[in-house]
Structures are given as structure tokens and as C-alpha cells.
Amino acid sequence: MKIVDVKVRRFWHTTNEEIDSDGHAHPGPERKIKKALLTLVADDGTEGHTVTSPEIVRPYLVDAYLKPVLLGKDPMNREALWQDLAHWQRGSSMQLTDRTLAVVDIALWDLAGNKLGMPVYKLIGGYRDKVPAYGSIMCGDEIEGGLATPEDYGRFAEKLVKRGYKAIKLHTWMPPVSWSPNVDMDIKACAAVREAVGPDIDLMLDAYHWYSRTDALKLGRGLEKLNFTWIEEVIDEQSMASYVWLTEQLDIPVIGPESMGGKYFHRAEWITAKACDILRTGVDDVGGISPALKTMHLAESFGMNCEVHGHGAANLIVAAVSKNARWYERGLLHPFLEYDDCEDYLHAIPDPMDDEGFVHLSQKPGVGEDFNFDYINDNLAD
Numbered sequence: 457m458k459i460v461d462v463k464v465r466r467f468w469h470t471t472n473e474e475i476d477s478d479g480h481a482h483p484g485p486e487r488k489i490k491k492a493l494l495t496l497v498a499d500d501g502t503e504g505h506t507v508t509s510p511e512i513v514r515p516y517l518v519d520a521y522l523k524p525v526l527l528g529k530d531p532m533n534r535e536a537l538w539q540d541l542a543h544w545q546r547g548s549s550m551q552l553t554d555r556t557l558a559v560v561d562i563a564l565w566d567l568a569g570n571k572l573g574m575p576v577y578k579l580i581g582g583y584r585d586k587v588p589a590y591g592s593i594m595c596g597d598e599i600e601g602g603l604a605t606p607e608d609y610g611r612f613a614e615k616l617v618k619r620g621y622k623a624i625k626l627h628t629w630m631p632p633v634s635w636s637p638n639v640d641m642d643i644k645a646c647a648a649v650r651e652a653v654g655p656d657i658d659l660m661l662d663a664y665h666w667y668s669r670t671d672a673l674k675l676g677r678g679l680e681k682l683n684f685t686w687i688e689e690v691i692d693e694q695s696m697a698s699y700v701w702l703t704e705q706l707d708i709p710v711i712g713p714e715s716m717g718g719k720y721f722h723r724a725e726w727i728t729a730k731a732c733d734i735l736r737t738g739v740d741d742v743g744g745i746s747p748a749l750k751t752m753h754l755a756e757s758f759g760m761n762c763e764v765h766g767h768g769a770a771n772l773i774v775a776a777v778s779k780n781a782r783w784y785e786r787g788l789l790h791p792f793l794e795y796d797d798c799e800d801y802l803h804a805i806p807d808p809m810d811d812e813g814f815v816h817l818s819q820k821p822g823v824g825e826d827f828n829f830d831y832i833n834d835n836l837a838d
């Protein structure tokens with residue numbers, strides 16, 4: 457087989473989420489944004505697809521890196537293609553990011569699954585056909601009846617438990633919320649959730665990402681009293697030394713790094729420096745399914761769990777093939793948004809959850825995104 461085409465189709469997508477000045481999502485007025493479908497085409501007609509933001513597969517990157525590396529190559533040689541792209545990153549003046557490597561890797565896995573008529577998680581080697589999910593709540597806001605008070609979080613958490621979740625992660629208030637960040641309010645929100653759901657639900661916190669060491673310590677101590685399962689990204693992850701310090705001080709497990717680059721290389725440094733108790737990976741964060749698997753195996757060799765950042769079919773695959781991933785991060789969730797509503801460019805959501813809190817893997821060939829190609833082709837954007 458050979459790759460004969462690399463195609464990008466930009467299309468209009470309707471969303472009811474808006475992104476704040478810190479890059480976090482909240483409910484918002486319905487609006488149209490552009491998305492991009494990346495398609496890799498093999499000479500036998502087999503295709504692999506994934507959807508991303510247009511910037512991730514902008515024409516410059518496709519012409520300067522993706523086509524030169526991919527065209528004429530065997531799409532089944534994913535490792536060689538990923539290594540070639542990864543080597544181009546240094547010479548790309550930071551233009552070729554892990555996000556672009558990720559979408560190419562996912563599309564290559566999708567193409568392989570389509571070619572072999574298998575769901576990708578089975579192609580890799582399934583560990584389970586369903587994964588327990590935690591409900592990942594959106595960052596707090598100042599919306600009446602939304603996530604504006606600790607009581608709002610408590611009420612929403614009760615609903616999530618009734619929906620079937622056996623674990624819940626809070627993202628609490630961060631700027632631009634006018635009075636945040638605020639450790640005491642973070643602890644109040646966590647206490648309200650613990651009070652609402654009782655002692656048997658796993659609870660985690662992912663709070664303001666730039667607290668000082670002493671603020672993070674105060675927050676961690678508060679979570680220990682509430683028997684939380686982990687504390688996440690509460691200090692700038694660029695300071696690994698701060699996480700070494702925090703991990704030494706706290707009994708509650710510290711998880712990371714999420715947003716740091718460096719793929720599995722940097723995550724190996726966090727493990728050997730004892731900067732975390734639980735490792736973190738995610739297809740967007742480390743450059744695709746392939747490097748996410750390497751990160752998972754790295755953690756396993758140190759007897760560590762590694763939790764997958766983010767939702768979607770590709771992240772679900774990484775959790776489904778890994779004994780040392782406890783959860784699938786399902787979200788982000790908000791009282792005003794219906795997460796089970798399907799995106800307009802899909803025929804079905806990639807992470808259906810039963811009422812016991814398990815997300816079931818698609819048994820269709822490929823990665824598991826059930827694209828509505830008619831919708832995409834009928835809503836093309838320039």
C-alpha cells in the first residue's frame with residue numbers, strides 16, 4: 457500500500473460552547489465555527505480520517521511537512537511516519553506541533569482499522585471492551601444556576617451520579633471569573649460535592665493552573681480531608697521542581713503532567729524526579745495514539761497508573777488497551793449542556809455511556825468516530 461493523497465476539507469460546525477480568555481470552555485450562544493476533516497488516502501482506496509481545528513492542518517503544514525513525509529509511503533508503517541514527522545518538528549520553527557502529529561497518527565490508525573476491518577483498540581490489543589468514566593465538569597463560571605457556587609457544583613454532581621458516573625472531576629473557578637482564583641472557594645466546591653455524593657464516589661480536582669506552592673499545598677491539604685483521589689495541574693507544570701516539592705508534601709496523589717510538551721521523554725523525567733504519583737498522557741498532548749501508548753507503557757514499567765487527558769474516540773482507545781488507566785475522562789460537562797447530544801458532523805457520539813458509568817468501545821472498523829460525510833460535504837467552508 458502507498459499513501460496517494462492527503463486531503464483537508466474545512467467545514468462549518470455549529471457549537472454552543474465558547475472559549476474564555478484562559479482557553480477554557482463554557483456554555484455560550486449558538487455559533488458557527490470551522491472544523492477540518494483530515495483524510496489520508498491509500499492507493500487501494502482505503503481512507504483514514506480525523507477531525508481537528510483548521511489551524512492544525514493548515515495548508516502550510518500540509519505542503520511543507522505532511523505531504524513530503526506521507527506521500528508514496530506505506531500507511532501501515534505508522535512508527536516510521538511518526539518518527540519522520542517528529543524529527544521535522546525541530547526544524548519547523550515550532551510550527552509543526554504535537555497536535556498535528558496527533559491527527560496524522562490517528563488518521564493512520566483509522567486507515568489501518570478500515571483496511572483490516574477491525575476496531576483499532578482490538579488491532580492494538582484490547583484490555584477491555586468498556587471503560588469506567590469519570591464526569592469531567594467544566595471550569596466554574598458566573599452564570600446563574602450554572603457552576604457559579606459550591607451548591608451549584610453539589611447539585612450537578614448529584615445529577616451526574618444519578619446518570620451513572622462513579623467518579624467526578626471538578627474544574628473550579630479560574631480567571632476571567634472576577635473573584636478567582638480562590639483556594640477557599642475551591643475547597644468549598646469540593647466539600648459541597650463530597651457532601652452531595654457521599655463517600656463512595658471517586659472525586660478529583662483540576663483547579664487554577666498557576667497557584668503558588670503554598671496555595672497548592674493548602675488546597676491539597678483540604679482535599680485530603682475530603683478523601684479526594686488526585687489533585688491535578690494546580691501549579692504551572694513548567695516548574696517540575698514545584699511538583700517534586702508538592703508531591704513530597706502531600707499524601708493525596710499528584711497527577712501530571714497534562715499540558716507540558718516533551719511527549720513521553722518529558723514524562724519520563726517527571727517519573728524519575730518523583731514529580732507525580734500518577735502520570736498523565738493524552739493523544740493531543742503527546743502526538744497521537746502511538747506516543748500515548750508509549751507513555752502508558754513507561755508508567756506501567758514504574759508500577760504507576762497513567763490517566764488519559766481528554767475525551768473522544770482516540771483517547772478512549774488508549775484507556776481501553778491499558779490496564780494502568782483507571783478512567784476515561786468524559787466531558788467537559790455543564791448543567792446547561794447535553795453531552796449526549798451528537799455533534800452535527802457525526803452520526804453517533806464516540807463515547808456512549810451506560811447507566812452504570814461504563815463507556816463502550818465502537819465495534820466498527822477504525823478509530824470509532826462515526827463521521828457524517830454527507831453533512832461535511834454539504835457544509836464545506838473555504
Ligand SMILES: O=C(O)[C@H](O)[C@@H](O)[C@@H](O)C(=O)NO
Binds near residue numbers: 662
Ligand atoms: O482547556 C483545558 O485546560 C482542558 O481542556 C481542560 O479544560 C480539561 O480538558 C482538563 O484539564 N482535563 O484534565
Ligand SMILES: [Mg+2]
Binds near residue numbers: 689765
Ligand atoms: Mg486537566
